[in-house]
Amino acid sequence: xxxxxxxxxxxxxxxxxxxxxxxxxxxxxxxxxxxxxxxxxxxxxxxxxxxxxxxxxxxxxxxxxxxxxxxxxxxxxxxxxxxxxxxxxxxxxxxxxxxxxxxxxxxxxxxxxxxxxxxxxxxxxxxxxxxxxxxxxxxxxxxxxxxxxxxxxxxxxxxxxxxxxxxxxxxxxxxxxxxxxxxxxxxxxxxxxxxxxxxxxxxxxxxxxxxxxxxxxxxxxxxxxxxxxxxxxxxxxxxxxxxxxxxxxxxxxxxxxxxxxxxxxxxxxxxxxxxxxxxxxxxxxxxxxxxxxxxxxxxxxxxxxxxxxxxxxxxxxxxxxxxxxxxxxxxxxxxxxxxxxxxxxxxxxxxxx
Amino acid sequence: xxxxxxxxxxxxxxxxxxxxxxxxxxxxxxxxxxxxxxxxxxxxxxxxxxxxxxxxxxxxxxxxxxxxxxxxxxxxxxxxxxxxxxxxxxxxxxxxxxxxxxxxxxxxxxxxxxxxxxxxxxxxxxxxxxxxxxxxxxxxxxxxxxxxxxxxxxxxxxxxxxxxxxxxxxxxxxxxxxxxxxxxxxxxxxxxxxxxxxxxxxxxxxxxxxxxxxxxxxxxxxxxxxxxxxxxxxxxxxxxxxxxxxxxxxxxxxxxxxxxxxxxxxxxxxxxxxxxxxxxxxxxxxxxxxxxxxxxxxxxxxxxxxxxxxxxxxxxxxxxxxxxxxxxxxxxxxxxxxxxxxxxxxxxxxxxx
DNA sequence: ATGAAAGCGCTAACAC
DNA sequence: GTGTTAGCGCTTTCAT
Numbered sequence: 053x054x055x056x057x058x059x060x061x062x063x064x065x066x067x068x069x070x071x072x073x074x075x076x077x078x079x080x081x082x083x084x085x086x087x088x089x090x091x092x093x094x095x096x097x098x099x100x101x102x103x104x105x106x107x108x109x110x111x112x113x114x115x116x117x118x119x120x121x122x123x124x125x126x127x128x129x130x131x132x133x134x135x136x137x138x139x140x141x142x143x144x145x146x147x148x149x150x151x152x153x154x155x156x157x158x159x160x161x162x163x164x165x166x167x168x169x170x171x172x173x174x175x176x177x178x179x180x181x182x183x184x185x186x187x188x189x190x191x192x193x194x195x196x197x198x199x200x201x202x203x204x205x206x207x208x209x210x211x212x213x214x215x216x217x218x219x220x221x222x223x224x225x226x227x228x229x230x231x232x233x234x235x236x237x238x239x240x241x242x243x244x245x246x247x248x249x250x251x252x253x254x255x256x257x258x259x260x261x262x263x264x265x266x267x268x269x270x271x272x273x274x275x276x277x278x279x280x281x282x283x284x285x286x287x288x289x290x291x292x293x294x295x296x297x298x299x300x301x302x303x304x305x306x307x308x309x310x311x312x313x314x315x316x317x318x319x320x321x322x323x324x325x326x327x328x329x330x331x332x333x334x335x336x337x338x339x340x341x342x343x344x345x346x347x348x349x350x351x352x353x354x355x356x357x358x359x360x361x362x363x364x365x366x367x368x369x370x371x372x373x374x375x376x377x378x379x380x381x382x383x384x385x386x387x388x389x390x391x392x393x394x395x396x397x398x399x400x401x402x403x404x405x
Numbered sequence: 406x407x408x409x410x411x412x413x414x415x416x417x418x419x420x421x422x423x424x425x426x427x428x429x430x431x432x433x434x435x436x437x438x439x440x441x442x443x444x445x446x447x448x449x450x451x452x453x454x455x456x457x458x459x460x461x462x463x464x465x466x467x468x469x470x471x472x473x474x475x476x477x478x479x480x481x482x483x484x485x486x487x488x489x490x491x492x493x494x495x496x497x498x499x500x501x502x503x504x505x506x507x508x509x510x511x512x513x514x515x516x517x518x519x520x521x522x523x524x525x526x527x528x529x530x531x532x533x534x535x536x537x538x539x540x541x542x543x544x545x546x547x548x549x550x551x552x553x554x555x556x557x558x559x560x561x562x563x564x565x566x567x568x569x570x571x572x573x574x575x576x577x578x579x580x581x582x583x584x585x586x587x588x589x590x591x592x593x594x595x596x597x598x599x600x601x602x603x604x605x606x607x608x609x610x611x612x613x614x615x616x617x618x619x620x621x622x623x624x625x626x627x628x629x630x631x632x633x634x635x636x637x638x639x640x641x642x643x644x645x646x647x648x649x650x651x652x653x654x655x656x657x658x659x660x661x662x663x664x665x666x667x668x669x670x671x672x673x674x675x676x677x678x679x680x681x682x683x684x685x686x687x688x689x690x691x692x693x694x695x696x697x698x699x700x701x702x703x704x705x706x707x708x709x710x711x712x713x714x715x716x717x718x719x720x721x722x723x724x725x726x727x728x729x730x731x732x733x734x735x736x737x738x739x740x741x742x743x744x745x746x747x748x749x750x751x752x753x754x755x756x757x758x
Numbered sequence: 759a760t761g762a763a764a765g766c767g768c769t770a771a772c773a774c
Numbered sequence: 775g776t777g778t779t780a781g782c783g784c785t786t787t788c789a790t
Contacts, residue, residue: 056767067777072769080775102519103459104767107782112456117500119485125478132472132502139501139512144520147470147500148492149485159492166455167497286697293701315697322701344639344668348646348675350703409783420761425785433759457783460766 060098064089075100106168114144115371116164120176121152122287125343126360130175130199133364141372143170150176161185171195171371180204195374197367201243201385208374210367210386214244217356217390218251218310219258221338224354224392225308226259229400230336234267234306236295236316238288245312252310267306271295288312292319299335300327307336307401314339314346314355317397321350336398340390352395359388413451417442428453459521467497468724469517473529474505475640478696479713483528483552486717494725496523503529514538524548524724527555548727550720554596554738561727563720563739567597570709570743571604571663574691577707577745578661579612582753583689587620587659589648589669591641598665605663620659624648641665645672652688653680660689660754667692667699667708670750674703689751693743705748712741 055063061071066089073081074089081089106112115138119127135145146167150156157180164172171194180186183205189196190207198209218235225233235252237245253263271294275287292311296319299305311317317339324331331337331351339346342357366386374382410428414421419442426434427442434442459465468491472480488498499520503509515538517525524547527539536558542549543560551562571588578586588605590598606616624647628640645664649672652658664670670692677684684690684704692699695710719739727735 057769058767068768069770069777069779070775073776076769082775085775099519101460101521101767103456103465103521104782105769106456107454107460107766107784108768108770110782114499125481128478128481131500135500135502139516144516145500146467147484147488147498149488163492163497166452168454168456286700289697289701315701318698318701325703344642345671345698347639348642348668348671350678410785411783421784422761422763422786423759426760429785435759438759454783457766458785460768460782461784461786463766 116169116172118160129360130364133361137368175199214247215251219255222255230308232306234309239270288315289319292316296320296323354398356390469522469525482713483717486714490721528552567600568604571601572608575608583661585659587662592623641668642672645669646676649673649676707751709743
């Protein structure tokens with residue numbers, strides 16, 4: 053069915069060497085020959101067997117993708133951009149998922165190594181449990197780009213400037229007249245969580261506002277795997293709900309709460325409604341990410357829109373450089389900034405004092 | 406670095422043939438020899454080169470995945486389940502995205518064919534624009550399972566029983582005392598949309614209720630690609646919003662509206678809020694899918710939870726059969742049923758008449 | 759029950 | 775400039 057180079061060469065009355073030179077764009081072919089062959093080639097509709105190429109060259113022109121942790125729509129958007137960027141360069145994507153456990157990660161790495169991928173991109177909100185597998189890869193000079201900051205791993209990464217983003221949101225809230233500002237994060241000490249905390253604290257300090265430790269709230273995540281056949285990522289919503297209740301139980305409450313994500317802010321709004329707390333009147337809120345639902349939340353969310361697609365594209369570009377053997381500046385960190393989106397969840401406080 | 410079968414055979418003092426027989430579980434090996442070799446093998450940590458296997462056998466043990474249309478969280482959940490099911494059988498996933506255009510689909514098919522995938526799974530809410538490429542595949546007896554009903558294509562598929570589901574929701578609403586029931590769908594004549602319409606109409610008829618044509622609303626989808634680096638699927642929310650306004654403009658309105666999706670119902674609620682229409686008091690609503698946000702909507706949504714993971718698993722199982730050469734019952738349709746989830750968006754109507 | 763050898767379709771090194 | 779050839783690591787057929 054599919055023609056081989058051998059057959060094509062015979063059919064055109066040339067040698068396989070010449071045919072290969074035409075295919076690979078080598079200059080060592082007479083222009084007239086090249087033209088004649090190229091024409092015939094497109095008529096025949098020949099395209100080389102990628103598997104054989106892979107065996108021969110040791111390069112498969114594939115990129116492995118590891119998605120860690122819960123399913124999130126943002127991963128989908130990144131993956132789409134990654135596919136597009138990779139495709140334009142002749143690369144395909146091999147997709148793997150890890151549940152976030154150390155074994156899950158090991159399985160992904162093993163699968164991708166056995167598939168002989170030329171490079172890897174790690175994404176997802178989960179943290180790396182066991183970096184041993186990854187360290188081995190890095191030592192072997194296999195390109196590995198993380199779309200997330202990974203403190204435990206010295207590798208290239210593409211990250212969002214979370215300290216700046218949370219500083220920006222803090223400044224925005226302050227500009228609205230708020231002085232009593234809270235922060236709601238999950239209780240996991242991820243690199244991003246620490247960065248977010250710092251972003252808020254620094255902005256508060258820069259504005260001469262005190263940091264109320266009680267309001268820098270950390271709430272445990274209740275992960276709930278529902279039926280065995282379902283993976284629903286409701287944990288962030290739930291965390292926002294739980295956090296809201298903790299804030300409501302305080303004798304003195306902030307007038308604005310910066311949330312870890314849009315889901316958190318939406319969960320917070322849910323609790324606010326059930327407790328007759330007005331948003332943004334009694335508590336202003338900001339989300340983070342600008343998921344599609346943010347615009348249609350009970351009170352539309354002021355939030356930071358993530359450059360999901362660009363994160364993916366930059367990751368591919370960086371990985372490409374490594375795969376071409378250019379290891380200058382390793383480990384490199386590409387930092388991107390999100391965009392403030394103003395909606396109704398964060399307005400000026402009711403005049404209190 | 407990686408050992409080859411040749412090297413391993415030499416090292417163990419056996420022939421490559423015998424080694425291969427051990428590896429492939431052939432019975433033509435003396436038990437003692439087999440044991441000795443297996444032990445040595447696991448010590449060495451040898452694993453065969455998948456690329457070379459692929460070249461030799463013509464089977465790559467890979468499944469191609471085509472995601473069509475906008476990024477949705479449900480695709481992510483399916484993909485995760487597909488990966489798990491495939492991995493357990495020694496298969497890997499090659500991921501491609503189509504923007505929903507005919508060219509996008511052609512590119513995906515070409516990419517996967519050039520990668521020599523053993524089978525394909527098509528998923529996503531978009532419809533197939535041009536089925537010519539796919540028809541070619543099917544004719545060539547390449548396994549192709551669609552996780553969606555594709556009217557224009559005779560192939561295996563795994564689908565949700567939408568007529569039943571929408572009938573079920575209709576019966577649920579009727580049981581709550583509603584008699585004036587509307588349906589809100591996008592204006593695209595997809596197989597699912599037609600099925601949903603029929604499900605509602607049949608249930609209404611079965612209950613002896615008249616079908617009000619004006620209330621079987623079809624609303625155009627406003628697709629909005631925001632910045633070039635973003636793919637945000639807000640179209641479904643927007644459609645719900647638009648649809649709500651149309652309902653509100655009617656002189657006589659239904660007391661309950663069945664929506665195409667949770668996003669649609671959430672968009673509807675948004676419009677209801679802005680127009681001071683009480684949900685569920687003045688209009689009860691049902692969603693569809695049970696996305697994570699459904700539980701945390703302004704009014705938590707009564708909806709139908711999709712068996713996303715099972716859809717993926719069943720697709721892999723069916724594809725597996727085809728890849729093994731078992732074409733019995735082609736084209737086969739696997740039908741799965743979603744589960745009714747009761748929340749607050751759909752209660753009994755305010756007593757009218 | 760085991761060993762030897764011939765390719766799968768391609769690339770790269772070497773001849774002419 | 776062009777043709778020839780030797781493998782990449784594996785599976786499969788044929789011999790023993």
